[in-house]
Amino acid sequence: MTDHGNGRGDSIAIVGAGAAGAGAAYALRNAAIDVTVFEKSRGVCGRAATRRKNGCRYDHGANYFKDQDARVTELVTETLDTDGLAEAEGPIWTFDADGTVSEGRDTDDHKWTYRAGITQLAKRLFDRTEATIEKSTRVGAVERVDGGWTIADTDGTDLGRYDALLLTPPAPQTADLLAATEWDDDLRGDLETAVRDVSFRPTITAVLHYPFELDRPYYALVNTDKDHAIGWCSREECKPGHVPDGESLLIVQLGADWSADRIDDPPTEVIPDAADLTADLLDDDRLADPDWTDYQGWRYAQPGDAVAAEPLDRAAEHGVFFAGDWVAGEGRVHLALRNGLDTGDRIGKRLLS
Ligand SMILES: Cc1cc2nc3c(=O)[nH]c(=O)nc-3n(C[C@H](O)[C@H](O)[C@H](O)COP(=O)(O)OP(=O)(O)OC[C@H]3O[C@@H](n4cnc5c(N)ncnc54)[C@H](O)[C@@H]3O)c2cc1C
Incomplete structure (x- = not known):
């Protein structure tokens, strides 16, 4: 020993x-x-995880980290190498149980990641x-x-x-x-x-890629009443260096109840359902048919x-x-x-x- x-x-x-x-x-x-x-x-x-696939880089766990702690902020902006420190650009909008999307909920907080992915931290x-x-x-x-x-x-x-x-x-x-x-x-x-x-609540992450651009005024949508099957949907192309021009990559995090029900189902069954829900929420039928996908079931996603x-x-x-x-x-x-x-x-x- x-x-x-x-x-x-x-x-x-x-x-x-x-x-x-x-x-x-x-x-x-x-x-x-x-x-x-x-x-x-x-x-x-x-x-706080990052994957690379087909020329894209995406944070499929934590989406970003915030500047809400002075010691962490000083470390990230002054002590550690800041080369490649990047922000998710664009506001976060909200949606409710019915899928009605509303502007707002954005703050002045930074939404930090790195061009090479959040694992750089x-x-x-x-x-x-x-x-x-x-x-x-x-x-x-x-x-x-x-x-x-x-x-x-x-x-x-x-x-x-x-x-x-x-x-x-x-x-x-x-x-x-x-x-x-x-x-x-x-x-x-x-x-x-x-x-x-x-x-600890579970979260299923569905990664949905499309060979076209999505024109939306927000970076992400968050479900505020926690009553929709989807909890979060964000556009990874809003992070510099993550998605090539002309493509879109959605990070869809399913809500805690939906995730708990489906966490043991095979990704081949979960992903098509997640894509259908996404197409519905974003009111765009093309989104039901991503050209490639990825999956992560986080059994222990976040503490209560x-x-x-x-x-x-x-x-x-x-x-x-x-x-x-x-x-x-x-x-x-x-x-x-x-x-x-x-x-x-x-x-x-x-x-x-
Ligand atoms: C889907 C999802 C979305 C999120 N979104 C955000 C967000 O947007 N913003 C935000 O700030 N936070 C977000 N979070 C939360 C954030 O990711 C966590 O709070 C944070 O990363 C926790 O860090 P940690 O070091 O406490 O734990 P972890 O990151 O879980 O680190 C623990 C490590 O221990 C390792 N480990 C476990 N068991 C063993 C073992 N027996 N032997 C050796 N190694 C072991 C694990 O592999 C892991 O690497 C999100 C989390 C998830 C899952």
Whole structure:
């Protein structure tokens, strides 16, 4: 087994390379702490995700992040490389359960992504660190050993020993990890209960591409009464560098109830229904027949509430920390990043005190 610590509390394993994990690694970049990040997927930035297909680039999870947190805004606009920082151009309009579209709901907030996609946010944060990032590695079990933590992947392969642990997967996945944790303490049960109590709603994303331009006065439509099958529909071509001229790419996010009903259905059945709903909402029959499509079922898309703080504070005494949108209390990239930064600061103070 590789021991990443030297007994002075100077190694940490971060589970998850999303905005929160990247924020924590960034906050620890100058501390004398050896940081290893384990990420189950092949890329970084988690639910703020980008894909490339047929000359298009599209953010099929979080659409953009906002400038609503001063620390995050300063980081993005002054500290990190701003080359390729881009905004979704155009207002957000609304629609109701009947599909009636109305102007408005726009604010002065920036709607940030990058020309190369929103995943650049985590990439640029990690680039500023010395952290080791182990991709395609799903952590499956954790064990308390000699005042530290050993972790293993889902095949049981040992991933080393660390002085501290930061868990950032969505709450239901973190609760599963806690359930698989060998830690002889009532605290483990209290933690699992508190984390499992956080509700998460699913979202199905249908990506619909068309070989023609759509002339609309808005970037996106959002369903405000939450009673329409579609929750959100945006035009990825409003983001610089994402869609070639003369083409359109719609990101359609189905509402929570519709998504919950259909999350286990095959994409081949879900996509045509999503395209029909889109054609109806945008009142354009051509939209029922995209020339290519893509799909992502987000089983754990966004949290409905925040985790109880008390067991998390107790866990910190044992060197286990938690970060993410469900710790912050709302599914937003800037909040997850801020929570990761703050948690990283706290870990640094605690390990090095
Ligand atoms: C469809 C959709 C639309 C959204 N729209 C917006 C939006 O427009 N604006 C906005 O601000 N926010 C939006 N959000 C929310 C935003 O994406 C999240 O709040 C934010 O990305 C959460 O970051 P995080 O680091 O907390 O979690 P995540 O991004 O989920 O990161 C956790 C990471 O842990 C990894 N992981 C999980 N389990 C394991 C394991 N066992 N071992 C190793 N790795 C593991 C995951 O692969 C993931 O990369 C949206 C989310 C979705 C799904």
